[in-house]
Amino acid sequence: MRRRRAALEKKYTEDHEWIDISSPESASIGISTYAAKALGDVVYVELPTVDTEVNKGDAIGAVESVKSASDIMTPVGGTIIEVNSVLEEKPGTINKSPEGDGWLAKIKVTDTTELEGLMDAEAYRAFTEEVEDK
Amino acid sequence: MPLSYPSLSHPASHAWTRTKASLFDVGHMVQYHISGPGAEGFLERITPMGVRELGTGEGGLSVLLRAGGGGVVDDCLVTRLEGEGEEGLFYLVANAGCREKDYKFLCEEVEKWVGSGGAEVRVRHLQDRGKAYGLLALQGPLAGEILGEALARECRVDLKTWYFGRAKHITLKLATGESLPIVASRGGYTGEDGFELSVHPSQTLAVAEALLESAGKERLQLAGLGARDSLRLEAGMCLYGHDLDEDTTPVEASLSWIIPKRRRTLQGSEGRFNGAETIIPQLTPKSKGGAGVSKRRVGLVVEGAPAREGAEVVDEAGGAVGKVTSGCPSPTLGKNIAMAYVKDGLHKIGTSLQVVVRGKKRRAVVTKMPFVPSRYWKGGATPG
Structure with missing residues (x-):
């Protein structure tokens, strides 16, 4: 059975990462549908190491197409508690489901106030449209 | 030329060129x-x-x-x-x-x-009249049959004896029924058999359309810069400004093979090429009394993450020994391939090195180029 992704509450960064803020003890992080499309076919994913402590904005991994590599920055500080190892074997999962099965890592958020500065889905959509217009 | 066309993604277009045929608009050359x-x-x-x-x-x-x-x-x-x-x-x-x-x-x-x-x-x-000639690259194992079918009836060129590196005057038939004489060279930048067609600016579009139409979309697709770059890298070919520049001589770039024997002499002042006084002594290694070189272009296969341009190459002890100049995950091989300049002496096939990607050292092995064997038309076998 598929879990209902629509129930997740996500916030986005200007670097096109998302974070599920419904459970800050174990918040999923990934790249947005917009970013996955712009990147093209993902052929390699570098995941962070579990138990790593990170600060907001740190590079915690990378997604790569044949053409280019993009760092993934964590939207908030915390400790990496789980990584999506499926992506090592099937990096294309990021293209198929960037905001669902293609999550990268789960983080235990240190300071939940850091979540407040992020964009909600609507603000992010407006942001990407603005980027497109430029 | 775009990075890719909507009909095929970059990796799909790459694979298509290796199995069928692609048409590249390289009129910027x-x-x-x-x-x-x-x-x-x-x-x-x-x-x-x-x-x-x-x-x-x-x-x-x-x-x-x-x-x-x-x-x-x-x-x-x-x-x-x-x-x-x-x-x-x-x-x-x-x-x-x-x-x-x-x-x-x-x-x-x-x-x-x-x-x-x-x-x-x-x-x-x-x-x-101010408009540059067009250049179309038809590349891939089906390039020969596709070009053969697009020739005008009066064009008597024999594709079987038209070898790699040769240019010919040929006549194409356009969709309008007209015949168009052009110059075409057998070769290209992908490692596959293929042709580069030099066309008058007013006719480039008509030639592209004639080829696409006569070949059909199940054999020929447009391809962009993305595929062009990954194909040439697999074929071990340099991209100027990345793998080659003014601070590099052909010997350092491992292109000594382009200098034939007759030209490897400094005797007599006649017929010397620019830079011969620097380049010719480099052809002989220091150990044999020549000047040798201090760096060389090599191929690398990198484990784990793909190494990109600018990544540092280090030896087993961690000391810097070179830089990556091009790199990508090879769609054909499923391995990460790269070109790098490394210190002379570390350029031998099989040498074990490391490349730093995102702060981590990844094992890299000096590997013979082309990474993917070239399939130029040099005669011998039958096309197909």
């Missing part, structure tokens, strides 16, 4: 005609090529060289289109990114050539 009684001698001054030995229609890869240091101004394709001996018509194709620089270089070199008593030479950018 700069095409020249070089002619006059001094043309042959002039080309032997600015390139290390054996231009004298080129028969009609014969050509190949070479480089434009800076006088003195022998740095590579640009890499290029040189073909003798007409004429035997000194008075010939030569066709030169160079990089778009070097357009202004090459033009200035060619003008200055012509001036020097004539100034030092060289016979007249004319350099003409191939264009008509």
